Amino acid sequence: MKVVLGSGAQHMRDEFLAKAKDYGKEVIEVEIKTFPDGEKYVRILGDGEEAIVVQSTFKPQDEHLIELLLLGDALREKGFKHLKAVVPYLAYSRQDRVTKDGESISVRAILRALSLYYDEFYVFDLHNPKTLEFFPKNAVNLSPANAVAKYFKEKLGEGVVLGPDKGALERAKAVAEILGLEFSHFEKKRISPTEVQMTPVDIDVRGKNVLIVDDIISTGGTMIKAANLLREMGAKKVFVAVTHGVFAEGAIERVSKAVDELAVTNSIPTPVSKISLVEEILKL
Amino acid sequence: MKVVLGSGAQHMRDEFLAKAKDYGKEVIEVEIKTFPDGEKYVRILGDGEEAIVVQSTFKPQDEHLIELLLLGDALREKGFKHLKAVVPYLAYSRQDRVTKDGESISVRAILRALSLYYDEFYVFDLHNPKTLEFFPKNAVNLSPANAVAKYFKEKLGEGVVLGPDKGALERAKAVAEILGLEFSHFEKKRISPTEVQMTPVDIDVRGKNVLIVDDIISTGGTMIKAANLLREMGAKKVFVAVTHGVFAEGAIERVSKAVDELAVTNSIPTPVSKISLVEEILKL
Secondary structure, three states, rough: EEEOOOHHHHHHHHHHHHHHHHHOEOOEEEEEEEOOOOOOEEEOOOOOOOEEEOOOOOOOOOOOHHHHHHHHHHHHOOOOOEEEEOOOOOOOHHHHHHHHOOEOOHHHHHHEEEEEEOOOOEEEEOOOHOOOOOOOOOOEOOOOOHHHHHHHHHHOOOOEEEEOHHHHHHHHHHHHHHHOOOEEOOOOOOOOOOOEEEOOOOOOOOOOOOOEEEEEEEOOHHHHHHHHHHOOOOEEEEEEEEEOOOOOHHHHHHHHHHHEEEEOOOOOOOOOOEOOOHHHHOOO | OOEEEEEHHHHHHHHHHHHHHOOOOOEOOOEHHHHEOOOOOEEEEOHHHHHEEEOOOOOOOOHHHHHHHHHHHHHHHOOOOEEEEEEEEOOOOOOOOOOOOEEHHHHHHHHHHOOOOEEEEEEEOOHHHHHHHHHEEEEEEEOHHHHHHOOOOHHHHEEEEEEOOOOHHHHHOOOHHHEEEEEEEEEEEOOOOEEEEEOOOOOOOOOEEEEEEEEEEEOEEEEEHHHHEEEEOOOOEEEEEEEEEEOOOOOHHHHHHHHHEEEOOOOOOOOOOEEEOOHHOOOO
């Protein structure tokens, strides 16, 4: 199995090169450049039958998406028979339904386009796993739980794992079960467009380390609120692990100040992308 | 028939609003915005059965292409039954074949993706008209000749129309026939990667105005060479009309200095996009 890394996976390149062989895979080179007029150029410098194409679609997301189509086209032209697209962070995954009449279901358009070239589709921690139904072939929502658990195992010790809301309970549970720890979630109530009321969880955190896990972080407001509440409740250290670091301006600093450690996966390269998904991808 | 204008057609908006009714069409509003994380949002604010979606795909071309997919998705969701995509300038149209092993046929990927949402595809003056075969439904390569002829009719008078090379002969012919003028082309020979030798045309240009027409202009080097040659041959005024103004830095100024007038169509908005394609689009 060959591995092809797009522009949205170059930050994982060194680790892929170091570990691919352990998983029976080989990274093949690809030339990617941008012409002066802004058009992308891709060229596959290797051969094979099957390939995993890794391309996370963070900003500039549209460029990464088009490049993923071009890589698919180049690989088919090269004679590759079976292609897996691995998109650690899937752009447009929050535009998964029509909220106001006239809107697009943007993620549907993206998945349909990718299905023209890719036989299988893999993504991490999708906002709404039902979204995968828009990919008309085999599609899988991968969990980052192994990677998160591995990263925080030592630091957390005999702590607890929490979701910041009920929707994140399954995420908390997945990490907690790997580590053999307790888990629960906050009750979150939106009281205005800008303010959220959080109710303490039904779990004793006094003197314990706590890991809050979620799929996505933007302003980090919820995380800061949860962390402050946990301190009031007597928690020892508060850690935050989030899959996709779609940080708003200044959010990394604000959250980092409020917690003992903030870590996100490398689905998006950020200064706190300390949890690597590379081995999870190499298992595919 | 409804007309929807994407971000790549906003520079044509006023003219569409002014003239749509004359062609039995109606422009419907669309909300287009970009979220702070860079994702596009589109929303169709009108209803109908059939629509023409106008979206030229100049820089940022990948954003315009993804937006065109999203507009298609939103229109289908709205219940539109038949969609025509009009892409005055088609990005990636020069990547229409594999020159070096391992390359993508990028324009194929683009046209296949658009065919997921659009029943018909229209483009102006494609670099290689055979490219349309990659769109698996009805696809048409429109000529800007009417618009070019209309713009230069008065200025050119009893002049001649020339292509800068043999490949542009058909373009010169199309404009010349509308105006009832003579036409021909230069013989162009590439003598090094940076230099081109041009041979005077087999036509008498002494005392005549000359219009040179081509599909695309980038550095404008060929046009400047042709213009200088025509002056040596005794031409009166030299005009240049190009369909797609993909100008390199400083090219507009360099070409404008070498000729009496430079005009391109509004397939790409530039300071010299004086030839409008709007009426040609409204005829569809």
